[in-house]
Amino acid sequence: MRLLFAALLAATAPLTTDSGAPVGSNQNSKTAGARGSVLLEDFTLIEKLARFDRERIPERVVHARGVGAYGTFESAADFSALTRAKIFSAKGKRTPMFVRFSTVVHGGNSPETLRDPRGFALKFYTEEGNWDLVGNDLPVFFIRDAIKFPDMVHSLKPSPVTNRQDPNRFFDFFSHVPESTHMITQLYSDLGVPANYRQMDGHGVHAFKFVNAKGVVHYVKFHYLSLQGVKTLTPEEAAKLQAADFQHATKDLYDAIARGDHPSWELTAQIVDSKDLDRFSFDALDPTKIWPEDQVPSVVLGRFTLERTPSNFFEDTEQSAFSPAVQPPGIEPSEDKLLQGRLFAYTDTQRYRVGPNYLQLPVNHPRSPVANNNQAGPMSSARPATDVNYEPSVSGAVAETSAYAYSRTPLSGTTQQARIEKTDDFSQAGAFYRRLDAPARARLVQNLAGDLGQVKNAAVKTRIVGFMLQADEEYGGRLAEAVGVSADAARLAVR
Numbered sequence: 001m002r003l004l005f006a007a008l009l010a011a012t013a014p015l016t017t018d019s020g021a022p023v024g025s026n027q028n029s030k031t032a033g034a035r036g037s038v039l040l041e042d043f044t045l046i047e048k049l050a051r052f053d054r055e056r057i058p059e060r061v062v063h064a065r066g067v068g069a070y071g072t073f074e075s076a077a078d079f080s081a082l083t084r085a086k087i088f089s090a091k092g093k094r095t096p097m098f099v100r101f102s103t104v105v106h107g108g109n110s111p112e113t114l115r116d117p118r119g120f121a122l123k124f125y126t127e128e129g130n131w132d133l134v135g136n137d138l139p140v141f142f143i144r145d146a147i148k149f150p151d152m153v154h155s156l157k158p159s160p161v162t163n164r165q166d167p168n169r170f171f172d173f174f175s176h177v178p179e180s181t182h183m184i185t186q187l188y189s190d191l192g193v194p195a196n197y198r199q200m201d202g203h204g205v206h207a208f209k210f211v212n213a214k215g216v217v218h219y220v221k222f223h224y225l226s227l228q229g230v231k232t233l234t235p236e237e238a239a240k241l242q243a244a245d246f247q248h249a250t251k252d253l254y255d256a257i258a259r260g261d262h263p264s265w266e267l268t269a270q271i272v273d274s275k276d277l278d279r280f281s282f283d284a285l286d287p288t289k290i291w292p293e294d295q296v297p298s299v300v301l302g303r304f305t306l307e308r309t310p311s312n313f314f315e316d317t318e319q320s321a322f323s324p325a326v327q328p329p330g331i332e333p334s335e336d337k338l339l340q341g342r343l344f345a346y347t348d349t350q351r352y353r354v355g356p357n358y359l360q361l362p363v364n365h366p367r368s369p370v371a372n373n374n375q376a377g378p379m380s381s382a383r384p385a386t387d388v389n390y391e392p393s394v395s396g397a398v399a400e401t402s403a404y405a406y407s408r409t410p411l412s413g414t415t416q417q418a419r420i421e422k423t424d425d426f427s428q429a430g431a432f433y434r435r436l437d438a439p440a441r442a443r444l445v446q447n448l449a450g451d452l453g454q455v456k457n458a459a460v461k462t463r464i465v466g467f468m469l470q471a472d473e474e475y476g477g478r479l480a481e482a483v484g485v486s487a488d489a490a491r492l493a494v495r
């Protein structure tokens, strides 16, 4: 026993300060005499407290609670006719990736059982730079213009006065936003509380562009379908689980990967020729709409599997930074107005949340070489070894490659600040309701009435019922009854 203890001691590395000096005592501060005071010159103590004081970075303004894992994507075929993105250039091609799942509204240590969309962000380390596909578990979104996002999030977050999330506030907001009807209907269905992150689908939500080497553009919507199947929790199951374990989904992912039960998803795409974009009864770039499968069937692009959890949560998961603007050649944003705002917001928040050199951190750093003249700033570790930090230069150290210029989009018309023409706010919400079986319809109405029933302002309640009536008469009628609103008054309120 004594020998074993001695052997363990021999293997132990000396405890050091951050500057590498061995530490003499990690148990007692240096004091003036037996009683004290504590001496400021005890730098080991000062450094330890100072580092502790700075352990947190600001949490994400949304999607604060999350869990991440590393994995691999394998392409199902050579898709180079559609996109020059190297990740899809050959059948069986493997690309490493990092994935972060999250809840949206509540803070960093909130329960994982709440009714809330789930974030499902993918980072592919491709050979021509990273591709971040920053999606959610639900296929549509509440709003269609980025200018409304801060208002929406303020209404969904806890009240600035009471620090409590309050249906009075978010239904007040949504009662002015008819395009939220589809997302609200999906969110209050069974899909609103996923059982865990493995048994949940994901969706890119927006249309993006696939661009091939000749510059030909197709519009695509991405989906990732769980090969574990989809499982949800009833409110009763969620309440019971939350009482026993408020972090069950994080545990579920770590446990599954540890036992070798590596979760997988099929990555699919719906693809529309750019000249066909206007052939739909709705606006194909409106993120409050799905592209119905019977009109645009999905193609399987490949499959990804999660194989490894990070060795440290903060280093990888907390510092991971995904952005819809991070795309390699062959994948570009569409003109979707919500997506266009996201292209700015993510990298902006990450330069503040993590720091301007966040892309140098291992979890965010591309696996392909980075060569440009962006430089310095806090925490830079890029170690450039040239004095030619400009371009052009006779040195020819770095040069643009014209073949990688962005695709070209034809334009006409004037600038404007206006809603889209084909708003069609309600028909897909109604179609979603009618696809549910009778018990699922009843649960949706009950879930929605549970929150809407708390709303004190009659006009707000009436307008929300009016939206649901426009989606489907049966749906709206049942909701009207459940929250004590006159259906006739609701119909009039949203005319």
Ligand code: HEM
Residues within 6 Å of the ligand: 059, 060, 061, 062, 063, 066, 100, 101, 102, 118, 119, 120, 121, 134, 135, 136, 141, 145, 146, 147, 149, 203, 204, 205, 206, 287, 320, 321, 322, 338, 339, 341, 342, 345, 346, 349, 350, 353
């Ligand atoms: C204009 C609309 C939106 C804005 C301005 C916005 C903004 C943000 C911001 C600032 C963050 C925090 C990022 C960070 O700190 O690293 C975030 C996270 C996130 N957002 Fe959005 N968001 C928008 C819409 C959406 C939509 C439509 C989706 C889904 C398709 C989405 C999915 C996510 C996900 C998954 C994360 C967490 C990423 C991670 O795991 O680190 N967001 N969003």
